[in-house]
Amino acid sequence: MASYDVVILGGGPAGYVCAIRSAQLGLSVGVIEREGLGGTCVLWGCIPAKSLLESAYLASRVRHAAEHGITTGELGFDYGPAMKRSRAVSAQNSKGVEFLFKKNKITWIKGTGTLTSPKTVKVGDETHEAKKAVVIATGSRVRGLPRAGLDLNKTTVLSSDEVLVLDKAPKTMAIVGAGAVGCEFADVFNAFGTQVTLIDIAPTILPLEDGEVAAELTRSFKKRKIDVHTNAKIGDVKIEKDSVSFTIDKKPMTVERVLVATGRAANVEGLGFETIGVRLDDRGFVKVDERLQTTVPGVYAIGDVAGPPMLAHKGQREGVVVAERIAGQNPHPVNYGNIPNATYCHPEVASIGMTEEVCKAQQIDYRVGKFPFSASGRARTAGETEGFVKVIREAKYGEILGAHIIGSHATELIHELGVARENEFTVEEVDLFVHAHPTLAEAIAEACLDSLGRGIHA
Amino acid sequence: MEALSPTMEEGRLVRWLKPEGASVANGDTLAEVETDKAIMELVARGDGVLRRQLVAEGATAPIGTLLGVIAAPNEDIAALVGGVAPVSASAAPNAPSPAPATATAVAPEAPAPMVVTTSEGDRVRSSPLARRLAAERGLDLHAIAGSGPNGRIVKRDLDTTVAPATPAAPVVAVPVTAGADYTDIALTQIRRTIARRLAESIGPVPTFYLTAELDVERLSEMRKAMAELGDDYKVSVNDIVLKATATALAQHPEVNAHWLGDRIRQFARVHLGVAVAIDEGLITPVVFDADKKRLRDIAREVRELATRAKARKLKPEEYTGSTFSVSNLGMFGIDQFTAIINPPEAGILAIGAVEAKPVVVGEAVVVRRRMRVTMSCDHRVIDGATGAKFLATLRRLIENPLLLVY
Numbered sequence: 001m002a003s004y005d006v007v008i009l010g011g012g013p014a015g016y017v018c019a020i021r022s023a024q025l026g027l028s029v030g031v032i033e034r035e036g037l038g039g040t041c042v043l044w045g046c047i048p049a050k051s052l053l054e055s056a057y058l059a060s061r062v063r064h065a066a067e068h069g070i071t072t073g074e075l076g077f078d079y080g081p082a083m084k085r086s087r088a089v090s091a092q093n094s095k096g097v098e099f100l101f102k103k104n105k106i107t108w109i110k111g112t113g114t115l116t117s118p119k120t121v122k123v124g125d126e127t128h129e130a131k132k133a134v135v136i137a138t139g140s141r142v143r144g145l146p147r148a149g150l151d152l153n154k155t156t157v158l159s160s161d162e163v164l165v166l167d168k169a170p171k172t173m174a175i176v177g178a179g180a181v182g183c184e185f186a187d188v189f190n191a192f193g194t195q196v197t198l199i200d201i202a203p204t205i206l207p208l209e210d211g212e213v214a215a216e217l218t219r220s221f222k223k224r225k226i227d228v229h230t231n232a233k234i235g236d237v238k239i240e241k242d243s244v245s246f247t248i249d250k251k252p253m254t255v256e257r258v259l260v261a262t263g264r265a266a267n268v269e270g271l272g273f274e275t276i277g278v279r280l281d282d283r284g285f286v287k288v289d290e291r292l293q294t295t296v297p298g299v300y301a302i303g304d305v306a307g308p309p310m311l312a313h314k315g316q317r318e319g320v321v322v323a324e325r326i327a328g329q330n331p332h333p334v335n336y337g338n339i340p341n342a343t344y345c346h347p348e349v350a351s352i353g354m355t356e357e358v359c360k361a362q363q364i365d366y367r368v369g370k371f372p373f374s375a376s377g378r379a380r381t382a383g384e385t386e387g388f389v390k391v392i393r394e395a396k397y398g399e400i401l402g403a404h405i406i407g408s409h410a411t412e413l414i415h416e417l418g419v420a421r422e423n424e425f426t427v428e429e430v431d432l433f434v435h436a437h438p439t440l441a442e443a444i445a446e447a448c449l450d451s452l453g454r455g456i457h458a
Numbered sequence: 459m460e461a462l463s464p465t466m467e468e469g470r471l472v473r474w475l476k477p478e479g480a481s482v483a484n485g486d487t488l489a490e491v492e493t494d495k496a497i498m499e500l501v502a503r504g505d506g507v508l509r510r511q512l513v514a515e516g517a518t519a520p521i522g523t524l525l526g527v528i529a530a531p532n533e534d535i536a537a538l539v540g541g542v543a544p545v546s547a548s549a550a551p552n553a554p555s556p557a558p559a560t561a562t563a564v565a566p567e568a569p570a571p572m573v574v575t576t577s578e579g580d581r582v583r584s585s586p587l588a589r590r591l592a593a594e595r596g597l598d599l600h601a602i603a604g605s606g607p608n609g610r611i612v613k614r615d616l617d618t619t620v621a622p623a624t625p626a627a628p629v630v631a632v633p634v635t636a637g638a639d640y641t642d643i644a645l646t647q648i649r650r651t652i653a654r655r656l657a658e659s660i661g662p663v664p665t666f667y668l669t670a671e672l673d674v675e676r677l678s679e680m681r682k683a684m685a686e687l688g689d690d691y692k693v694s695v696n697d698i699v700l701k702a703t704a705t706a707l708a709q710h711p712e713v714n715a716h717w718l719g720d721r722i723r724q725f726a727r728v729h730l731g732v733a734v735a736i737d738e739g740l741i742t743p744v745v746f747d748a749d750k751k752r753l754r755d756i757a758r759e760v761r762e763l764a765t766r767a768k769a770r771k772l773k774p775e776e777y778t779g780s781t782f783s784v785s786n787l788g789m790f791g792i793d794q795f796t797a798i799i800n801p802p803e804a805g806i807l808a809i810g811a812v813e814a815k816p817v818v819v820g821e822a823v824v825v826r827r828r829m830r831v832t833m834s835c836d837h838r839v840i841d842g843a844t845g846a847k848f849l850a851t852l853r854r855l856i857e858n859p860l861l862l863v864y
Binding site for chain 1: 613
């Protein structure tokens with residue numbers, strides 16, 4: 001029986017980061033992973049999707065080449081090579097995690113683990129002992145929408161897993177679910193020439209984001225001829241051999257492919273939870289306390305399997321915190337109120353903290369500051385003037401309650417405001433820092449100033 | 459200006475003991491400051507040169523005022539000294555002192571830039587938001603424990619810190635009425651004068667303390683006898699003290715009262731606040747109509763309220779509305795202490811530990827179990843003799859616990 005201080009089930013972002021941090025703290029670590037290291041993020045999520053989004057971005061940029069005096073031949077947009085590039089990037093990243101395992105002397109146990117006691121995990125015929133703790137980081141998986149008649153069949157009704165490896169872009173595609181994943185693939189396939197219909201039952205796309213941001217993205221998508229349907233119900237789904245027909249609010253429609261992007265299911269099956277007493281919450285995630293410990297002492301859960309937000313960076317931080325706890329340290333708990341959201345479609349959307357709708361609902365006395373990228377010199381040089389920075393501050397003390405950015409590089413820009421919030425800088429401290437000119441980040445300082453009624457450039 | 463006594467709001471700089479330009483070391487006496495209580499020494503909190511004296515001898519300055527600057531010989535202190543107007547002695551000592559720079563004077567439209575004027579050289583790790591909130595609420599960051607990285611003070615630390623005694627309870631414009639549950643007593647001129655003078659003297663709640671040592675032999679025997687009847691009859695010393703206090707309060711409405719600024723409200727019903735320590739601090743759930751409840755009910759209710767208080771599950775109506783409060787630190791082995799009045803209540807009773815000690819009974823020295831109680835009284839409502847009479851009643855009840863069933 002192999003023995004480790006910590007056995008981690010799952011080598012995704014939560015699990016592999018937990019493994020590295022544990023090893024740094026002198027613990028011996030075994031990670032059970034059946035596929036490749038890096039999990040959904042590296043293999044089927046963040047990394048390959050962002051690679052395809054970069055291809056899509058280039059596709060839209062190259063259309064403006066002539067303005068810059070660059071002559072191109074006839075433009076062609078072929079999804080296949082972009083997909084192959086994304087797979088190569090993904091494989092490269094997975095190898096990177098493998099390298100980190102070797103560097104930190106972490107054992108990769110290939111296979112599927114099942115808990116046989118709070119201290120033992122069986123993989124195949126072998127049992128591995130965890131002397132200090134077991135960490136469940138089994139992640140989540142794609143799922144269909146059976147109640148709408150949209151079971152995943154991997155030919156016409158697809159999940160993000162399948163669209164990531166399509167050889168060519170379909171002529172027409174309906175995307176059901178306009179959250180981050182839905183909006184990102186709408187962007188990708190639109191850029192590669194697919195007629196995209198984006199459908200959500202919610203009143204806006206990106207329903208968790210600020211209303212003004214969602215409205216701006218809807219405008220941008222419609223301008224690019226993405227057919228956006230919100231508050232929409234689909235019915236009468238008929239799946240043919242090479243097409244799917246259905247109705248949106250009673251109007252019939254037929255598409256080559258449907259992408260279901262309505263959420264993911266936690267991987268909680270076959271892990272021996274019933275045997276050892278790990279319980280689930282009412283939404284099907286592993287139930288954890290504020291220390292991320294499950295209902296069984298010494299067994300922790302992190303990442304997607306431990307509940308939303310299902311974001312790689314949230315899982316990674318949980319991995320660090322749990323590793324430090326297992327090593328006997330007293331880490332700062334995860335600040336769930338300050339985890340950034342990022343959607344990498346174009347224009348990008350990023351946010352932190354509360355939306356204006358939430359501030360209103362909680363009857364907080366707030367002020368809004370906004371700055372449009374159309375007024376930013378740097379954005380004009382890039383020819384990317386869509387979007388804005390919106391900062392919501394508390395009226396009396398200037399605390400940054402929320403920040404919302406839509407526009408080019410929004411997912412990078414949001415971090416300034418995230419660090420500000422984490423350190424409780426108010427809008428004034430953000431403005432006090434002299435922002436370099438010309439940069440997109442100036443828009444953040446301007447939005448903060450605008451919230452004080454002192455904007456310079458707008 | 460440092461707070462050199464707990465009740466000090468301002469200090470008079472009596473005499474500088476170091477001239478400008480003098481080298482000073484951490485701990486050196488810089489000046490003499492007259493507080494509300496005594497003349498105290500103001501010591502340096504860092505090494506360097508006393509570059510500037512910003513407050514003249516004889517002048518009075520509120521806590522937090524920049525008195526002077528200690529810095530390196532060549533350090534640029536213009537920014538520190540720039541906005542500060544020197545305080546001269548010519549200002550009449552009784553004139554209203556200038557308000558310290560806080561965000562209060564600023565319209566909510568635009569938060570004011572913070573000017574941190576601390577007279578101490580040591581830096582407090584704190585977030586800008588925490589500094590702004592502390593200035594607004596009049597909290598001293600030096601007195602707050604930070605929960606951020608390396609003890610940095612952040613917003614949540616201020617949310618768990620209670621502001622220092624604020625100027626008396628807000629005056630509610632309600633006509634003087636006599637309702638079913640209480641009687642409002644209009645203030646006589648002498649009562650008004652007593653209130654004003656005492657408040658000026660000692661702080662917003664002019665408190666004095668009465669301590670009595672009670673014999674709890676019989677009370678202990680009663681508890682023991684009850685416990686022998688079975689677990690159902692177990693009550694704590696505290697439960698009996700609560701019952702006795704409630705009974706005594708019912709007989710002394712002059713103590714079971716609130717100070718409302720323009721009048722005193724005496725209550726006919728006894729709602730007893732019971733201080734409960736919780737992780738975040740302290741909360742006082744209320745046993746309503748405690749004088750009318752049986753010992754068993756009080757015991758059960760206090761246990762239940764304390765459990766939910768610790769789980770932070772109390773509803774606001776369960777910790778508001780008390781007419782008088784009791785705080786017990788006996789279980790921590792504290793012999794005697796003074797509790798702080800929870801305004802607008804007029805008093806609070808602090809219960810110490812039960813302790814066996816030699817006592818003279820008649821001519822003999824015998825070992826008796828004793829317990830010290832200290833009552834904090836708001837002198838605007840309760841005079842010394844009034845409080846003493848209440849404690850005499852309490853003593854009779856506690857030393858003769860059978861009276862509680864009478």
